[in-house]
Amino acid sequence: MSTPPVSFNKAAINKQAIVSQLLPFSCVDGPGSRLVLFLQGCNYQCKNCHNPHTIGLCDGCGDCIATCPDKALTLIKANNKHQIHWDKDRCSQCDTCLAVCPQQANPKVTRYTVEEILAILHHQRHFINGITVSGGEASLQLPFIIELFKAIKASPQLSQLTCMLNTNGSLSLTGWHKLLPFLDGAMVDLKAWQRDTHRYITGRDNHAVFKSIELLAQQQKLYEVRLLHIPGITDFEQEIDALSCYLLRLGADTRVKLNAFHHHGVVDEALTWPSCTQTDIEALAASLTQRGLTNIVLPSIYL
Numbered sequence: 453m454s455t456p457p458v459s460f461n462k463a464a465i466n467k468q469a470i471v472s473q474l475l476p477f478s479c480v481d482g483p484g485s486r487l488v489l490f491l492q493g494c495n496y497q498c499k500n501c502h503n504p505h506t507i508g509l510c511d512g513c514g515d516c517i518a519t520c521p522d523k524a525l526t527l528i529k530a531n532n533k534h535q536i537h538w539d540k541d542r543c544s545q546c547d548t549c550l551a552v553c554p555q556q557a558n559p560k561v562t563r564y565t566v567e568e569i570l571a572i573l574h575h576q577r578h579f580i581n582g583i584t585v586s587g588g589e590a591s592l593q594l595p596f597i598i599e600l601f602k603a604i605k606a607s608p609q610l611s612q613l614t615c616m617l618n619t620n621g622s623l624s625l626t627g628w629h630k631l632l633p634f635l636d637g638a639m640v641d642l643k644a645w646q647r648d649t650h651r652y653i654t655g656r657d658n659h660a661v662f663k664s665i666e667l668l669a670q671q672q673k674l675y676e677v678r679l680l681h682i683p684g685i686t687d688f689e690q691e692i693d694a695l696s697c698y699l700l701r702l703g704a705d706t707r708v709k710l711n712a713f714h715h716h717g718v719v720d721e722a723l724t725w726p727s728c729t730q731t732d733i734e735a736l737a738a739s740l741t742q743r744g745l746t747n748i749v750l751p752s753i754y755l
């Protein structure tokens with residue numbers, strides 16, 4: 453699909469995202485070396501989340517301010533609303549604020565405009581292959597992503613950079629159709645095969661995830677399907693025939709990235725779940741390969 457003509461306006465270029473982290477270089481978030489933006493906020497409540505404080509959005513309650521030993525947090529008023537302000541130069545990264553937040557939010561966020569991210573990309577463009585927007589669930593800030601990717605595609609200096617999305621697949625088809633003209637590819641997490649298992653792990657069912665995967669495959673923009681294997685919890689082994697059939701229908705060379713569950717950063721019930729070993733992953737990979745899938749990618753590390 454060709455990129456439609458672009459017109460910029462000040463509102464578009466000033467659109468802001470709430471960013472929990474900006475990684476200048478990553479080689480595990482899509483093809484090649486990439487700048488990665490992790491956006492704050494998620495619509496899933498995954499029990500296995502490795503960064504649970506990226507789920508919520510701050511409501512400006514102010515509860516974390518007094519707990520900060522470095523006085524790095526203050527409350528400010530912006531657009532008639534209370535908003536937390538984080539002074540990163542004072543912060544010692546003790547993470548006390550994350551532990552006390554009742555919203556699973558993160559006061560250590562930075563608001564970036566499209567224009568500011570474009571300036572960073574101009575600076576880095578000779579050292580990276582593209583940008584990946586990740587989360588939390590990135591697609592919750594879709595208007596920002598669309599304006600950013602649109603601006604990259606329209607810039608003669610940046611248009612060689614690929615624009616990728618890392619997603620839980622919950623975006624509606626209407627949302628995808630708005631993004632697709634400016635998107636080069638997406639990495640989609642399929643967190644479980646059966647709807648009930650998916651709901652148990654994430655709090656939501658997986659109907660939209662299948663729709664997203666199918667649309668992206670049809671549009672040749674499905675970079676990879678990601679399966680996080682949690683032995684005895686996820687159902688990929690029990691449902692291996694149905695899962696393989698589904699992936700084969702997308703194409704035998706569909707890139708399937710296997711990830712191994714580990715306990716780093718998880719809380720509560722997920723701490724009682726078993727870690728996934730190299731043997732577990734290799735067994736799942738062998739089952740997929742036996743059923744005809746040819747492009748299985750194994751984890752680079754096991755913890």
Ligand code: SF4
Pocket residue numbers: 509510511512513514515516517536552553554555557558559
């Ligand atoms: S980060 Fe959490 S505790 Fe701090 S102001 Fe926001 S919602 Fe309240």
Ligand code: SF4
Pocket residue numbers: 519520521522523524525538542543544545546547548549550560
């Ligand atoms: S992580 Fe930073 S902002 Fe949070 S409590 Fe510690 S010093 Fe304060």
